[in-house]
Amino acid sequence: MDRALVEAGELRIGWAARAMPVLTALGERFAEQRPLEGLRIAACLHVTAETAVLMGALRAGGAEIALAASNPLSTQDDVAAALGEYGIAVHARAGVDRDTYYGHIHRALDLAPDLVLDDGCDLVNTLHTERTELLGGVRGGCEETTTGIIRLRQMAAERALRFPVVAVNDTRTKRMFDNRYGTGQSTVDGILRATNTLLAGKTVVVAGFGYCGRGVAERARGLGARVVVTEIDPVKALDALLQGYDVQPMAAAARDGDVFVTVTGNRDVIRGEHLAVMKDGAILANAGHFDVEIDVRALDGLAQAVHRGVRANTDEYVLADGRRLLLLAEGRLVNLTAAEGHPAAVMDMSFSAQALAVAWLVREHTSLAPGVYDVPEEVDVEVARLKLAAAGVEVDELTAEQERYLRSWRTGS
Template identity: 75%
Template sequence: MSSDVSDPGLAESGVRRIEWADRSMPVLRRIREQFAVERPLDGLKIAACMHVTTETANLIRTLQAGGAEVALAASNPLSTQDDTAAALVKEYGAAVFARQGVDRDGYYRHIHQALEIGPDLVLDDGCDLVNTLHTERLDLADGVRAGCESTTTGVIRLHQMARENALRFPMVAVNDTDTKHMFDNRYGTGQSTLDGIVRATNTLLAGKTIVIAGFGYCGRGLAERARGMGGRVVVTEIDPVKALDAVLQGYRVQPMAQAAEDGDIFITVTGNTDVIGAEHFARMKDGAILANSGHFDVEIDVRALADLTVEIRHEVRPQADEYVLADGRRLVLLAEGRLVNLAAAEGHPAAVMDMSFADQALTCEWLVGQDLAPGVYDVPEAIDTEVARLKLGSMDIEIDALTQDQEIYLSSWRRGS
């Protein structure tokens, strides 16, 4: 099968980086070794739309070890690592359609090219591949047995499709596992987002007012780490329960319209659209930094920002564009409003993706033996538990086990206190 990558000559560099990431991914490595022996995915074709990074490369290697043929398109052009893409094609035999920085047309062209494999299983990161199957490639949709989705936004879309009886095959919400919420969203997004902001701006976080839109798992992780770096954290929310949680954890909670006047750095992690818009830009102080680590480039209304602008100074620093407003104020937009942790940094540390991709690999294995109706399904609890167990083992950490008497006590209602 053909591929579309920027420079096959970068493969050697990509291999080095992939192997470096693999050192921090012991759980996935153990699954890959098991897959190589058992071959649970023999004969299956998998189409994936994911971030083309070194960590993803090690997931692709694991699926291949299980016997699968894999075609990969990029879920975010700004996160694509061209050397990783080249290595996957030249050294590991995957079909890859990804070039760093391609435009919207190129992005969807690559998704269509990956789907030409005629997939049995699909792996998606934002639901664009699944959406394409349901809107433009219905000829291939009926051949898909099942798939996995690894983002909050993607899962929201899938549930809506299921409610409208539009979903044509079963999808597993890998995003909703406890291990992914804990490691990927909380610890991964929390660290990698601040890493991207610091790389793009070289700003000091200590003493800054950092406004975080959304207090889900990603928002909590960000707030913890921003406070740990000396930031004064403000949280904006639409959910009363999450807002109350933020208050009780000691954060200031305000509407965005109010926080806009005080913030030095704004970070969106909601999965929704137009979280920061024209009315907020109008209130921001000179030099405010705008970053998104939630969903694509829709959370910050970049078009509204451009409409208010008299001059755009592109690349004042790598991945930092300065928008000069009519009154002379300057607002700095990072990564064009796309995911700052992937565009301006390297995404989650490999040790984080180790668990998320272990969930993905074991869920693919589980799906092979299932006959599910179209709908959205949770990852079996046994898989989530096994991934956590393997991770603890890789860290040489042991935990207690229930005694027989304790198991009886927990499972019986007849025994009193």
């Protein structure tokens, strides 16, 4: 083992832990209570310093862990090396191809897990399609992303899902803190690192106005950009309009934009007909999940030449008429490829909810049928309460009279 790599990873993990007081406190609680004693966990997550703090908390709770990467371009090799020293089996390496990526997922599943943690549903999908012999031993799982939950709900609707899964992404704290503030900041961070472009005065097109898209739009507007939103949901489109954003179909926005950010969880959001009319120098970035939101194959087909690595994480596609389109991070997650993902303070809340959801699953799995479950409200509230306490912030409490008033339907106005 390269000691320099391990030491670099330990420094990175230690730096992240400074900004993750809630998860650190939960790790101490888990070390004392050992709620995961003797259990095996297979995880498919971004192998970053913040994930390492989560792995440490679960390990302190008594779990044996095998970790694969949920995105080969987001893996921090120094963190992977350091985790190996902590007794966690890591099957991940930065920049691997698709076959190796899935090979790593299979190696994590070789642990024969009792519990699974997923980020995008690739591990759960592999379990249900290629490793079905392991399904009987899985008590439950957690899913971290909107994209993954969409896939899981479809599996549940088709009665294909074989165990209970907690939708960690759907908590109030996750949507507000992680999806909106985390994705907003880290996506803009990735675009700026990759291109060093000035956003002030530019037209930034944000495809999708969910919590993540809202965060990207807010941060881009805060830096002086004119923001155009594209949507398929009339309610979200109306929300964007009433917040002061221009709302256009992608066919119109494609001619108008300087920077494009897809944040939908769907495929082919930017297609060949859109690419064909974009300005010279247009920047294309994805902050959804998989590398299918921007049709990279169509871009390859339109290009007469491709200049790889004109900047780090930036490829230049030259079209027949000389226009140049800049694709960031190969169409993968720009915030985890060109930048470092969400700040640790953001992941403190998301991963704390994840850790508490795992402990809840261990206690409750025998009473849960296969399906997708919301995180219990008490878990969400506890995470927020712990985060406020770590920040030294106090909030009001209901008086006895207020509680009685809220419980009574007989009191008039």
